[in-house]
């Protein structure tokens with residue numbers, strides 16, 4: 321395949337999205353669907369701007385991000401610890417892995433009813449959904465990362481006199497880091513799904529709540545706008561925060577061909 | 580060309596009481612690997628004594644058990660029979676008194692060059708709570724291998740030869756009683772290797788380390804070893820020992836090295852072709 325320069329590729333991607341917007345606008349102009357069901361991109365933008373002006377948007381964005389920060393920190397911490405234990409104990413690994421793989425087949429929204437029953441309409445329920453959505457991914461990726469540590473690193477650590485108690489923090493975790501960040505990245509995405517799903521039902525602020533409100537008010541523009549914002553924030557953090565960290569680690573660990 | 584007359588040195592067979600100055604002693608050390616159904620005799624009983632400051636090269640065909648023996652000395656694995664003692668103490672587990680340098684550099688990618696070298700110092704009582712002392716010692720070693728300018732570089736920024744030199748600095752930093760080297764510089768091109776042989780000898784002359792190294796390159800063996808121990812095919816047993824009597828540093832391309840290399844390689848070719856009765860290699 322022909323390789324394009326980084327800058328050239330970016331230009332194509334930008335062009336693709338402009339085309340998408342243009343297509344949307346054209347479709348709208350054809351008036352095939354009534355505009356209360358199918359607003360134009362301009363109307364969506366306008367609605368978002370109104371929400372922002374009325375002070376409804378920012379509190380919701382920050383509420384969702386805050387919930388994710390707290391919930392996902394808990395999930396990542398828990399997943400890391402469980403993953404390290406799994407990575408170091410074969411039997412526990414076999415048991416927990418099958419359990420987690422089973423849990424992962426559950427759509428994240430399926431945790432919402434049980435969280436409602438357990439925690440009612442409190443924020444703790446949202447944290448619960450975030451944790452349950454993402455902890456398995458982090459734990460499995462961590463244990464995989466540990467199981468795939470090059471044996472050479474472990475042997476080097478032992479010949480250099482590393483005492484057993486220092487192995488997890490000094491050697492095993494850093495050596496497994498490439499696998500761990502991949503898991504954290506995936507966990508973040510799943511947690512994000514869970515957070516917005518939970519907010520749909522049991523919140524009075526948050527991106528999910530604004531989606532729900534849009535539906536209540538039959539405001540398609542708001543629903544579409546918030547959906548796009550949700551994608552945007554999910555993407556921003558996934559690509560630009562975790563993606564950046566992942567790339568840097570993979571380069572440093574010598575796992576990428578190009579530097 | 581006539582090979583230089585090397586002093587005849589009969590293979591040591593039964594363990595004798597250790598004379599003074601013996602650093603490492605192998606007494607009837609053998610290794611048998613047992614899988615579910617298969618048993619592989621990797622190493623026949625081997626007895627060997629290595630003196631303080633000596634550079635001994637284990638030389639033999641692929642699969643004869645050289646790495647196995649090195650792993651036993653390092654303590655990664657326990658011998659099936661026999662006993663390994665370092666300064667009279669029995670070897671039981673890996674430890675930083677017998678540092679191993681691996682075929683690949685095995686540097687930790689999550690640490691920079693300097694931190695890789697200080698890493699092994701962390702576990703020594705003298706350095707445990709003295710980060711500055713660790714740093715000073717590591718910088719000395721990095722100067723020795725001429726990497727002091729790269730102290731803060733990441734591992735992936737080093738060339739292959741630089742990585743091996745960093746690994747050497749890391750292995751020398753804790754001042755091990757014994758340095759074990761499995762195939763010192765395998766994945767490097769000939770020019771870089773020739774240069775590294777010169778440097779390695781230079782460093783060894785300065786540090787006077789006791790070293791056991793493994794190779795299947797006869798030229799490398801002749802260039803580096805004070806004594807070359809030639810092994811038979813699997814199960815490896817000691818076939819001959821050749822003393823290399825040449826001043827250091829030796830140039831890998833020197834005629835004398837070539838002559839010794841030929842003599843070492845000849846030991847292998849004399850080996851009668853046995854029936855390998857279907858054992859896989």
Ligand SMILES: Nc1ncnc2c1ncn2[C@@H]1O[C@H](COP(=O)(O)OP(=O)(O)OP(=O)(O)O)[C@@H](O)[C@H]1O
Pocket residue numbers: 612613619620621639640641642643644645646647648795813859860
């Ligand atoms: N963990 C193991 N389990 C079973 N067999 C093993 C194991 N390690 C080594 N062997 C066998 O023991 C024999 C000697 O292996 P070893 O790695 O010591 O050879 P070597 O002399 O280092 O060879 P090379 O020069 O190719 O590195 C080989 O036949 C190998 O298949």
Ligand SMILES: [Mg+2]
Pocket residue numbers: 645646647761
């Ligand atoms: Mg080997």
